[in-house]
Each structure stands twice: as structure tokens, then as C-alpha cells.
Amino acid sequence: xxxxxxxxGHCAIANLEHYRQCIQTILTKHGSFKSxxxxxxxxxxxxxxxxxxxxxxxxxxxxxxxxxxxxxFDIKDGKIWIQQNMTDVDLAQELLEMGVAKEDIVxxxxxxxxxxxxxxxxxxx
Numbered sequence: 001x002x003x004x005x006x007x008x009g010h011c012a013i014a015n016l017e018h019y020r021q022c023i024q025t026i027l028t029k030h031g032s033f034k035s036x037x038x039x040x041x042x043x044x045x046x047x048x049x050x051x052x053x054x055x056x057x058x059x060x061x062x063x064x065x066x067x068x069x070x071x072x073f074d075i076k077d078g079k080i081w082i083q084q085n086m087t088d089v090d091l092a093q094e095l096l097e098m099g100v101a102k103e104d105i106v107x108x109x110x111x112x113x114x115x116x117x118x119x120x121x122x123x124x125x
Contacts, residue, residue: 012078015104019080022098023053023073026091030055030071037061051075054084074108081108 024046031044040059047053055071071091072084080100082091092105 015078016075019075019100019104020048020051020053022095022100023075023080025098026094027053027055027071027073030087030089035059035066037066040066076106079104079106081106083108085109 027044027046031042033042035042035057037057038059038061040057040061043054043056043058045052045054045056051074053073054069056069057066059066068086069084070086072082073091074081074083080095082105085091092107095105096102
């Protein structure tokens with residue numbers, strides 16, 4: 001049985017489900033583009049139990065192994081953490097356009113000293 005917790009008048013479970021759907025939509029959209037590298041597959045990883053989500057490139061470019069995370073999101077403490085973005089896409093802007101609150105977006109790919117001030121996320125005062 002899941003307990004509903006309310007924070008600022010919003011249902012935390014509803015936000016969590018919405019955030020999961022937003023992340024999966026973004027990754028699916030960007031995962032539909034074929035890598036320009038050799039024989040490389042796109043892998044979408046949706047861990048909805050631990051809330052880790054990635055778009056990976058895996059395969060071979062000639063004799064060179066290709067294995068890296070293109071995009072990586074986590075949901076921690078009710079906030080979406082953008083952990084990796086190897087594209088020119090503004091992932092935070094896409095999340096905002098999908099209705100994610102600015103204060104619930106954390107740029108985890110930034111140094112800790114700037115993470116907390118950019119979006120007003122974790123630890124902002």
C-alpha cells in the first residue's frame with residue numbers, strides 16, 4: 001500500500017508519476033534518432049523502481065567500442081536530476097514545457113556549488 005504525501009498542496013505520488021512520464025517521453029523522443037557512429041544501437045533504460053533513466057549508445061564504430069550515456073536522469077527526493085546530457089538539447093527547458101516545476105529540476109551535471117542556485121532546487125534558500 002502506498003501512502004500519499006502532500007507537499008505544498010500537491011500529491012507527491014501524482015508528481016512522481018508525471019515526472020516519470022516526462023522523462024520517458026524525452027528519452028523515447030531523442031532515442032528515435034539513429035547514431036551517426038558505425039554499428040551502434042540506441043538503448044533506453046527505464047528503472048522505475050529506483051528512478052534511474054538513461055539513453056545509451058552501445059556498439060562498435062569500426063574497431064572502437066562505443067558505450068556511453070547520452071542522457072541520464074534520476075528522480076531523487078521528488079526532484080528530477082539531469083545527470084548527463086551529451087547533446088545540444090536543453091533538457092531543462094523541455095521539462096519546463098511539460099509542466100515540471102522549475103524548483104523540481106536540478107542540474108546534477110553542474111558542480112555542487114552551482115547546482116543548488118541555478119534552478120532553486122535542492123538546498124536553495
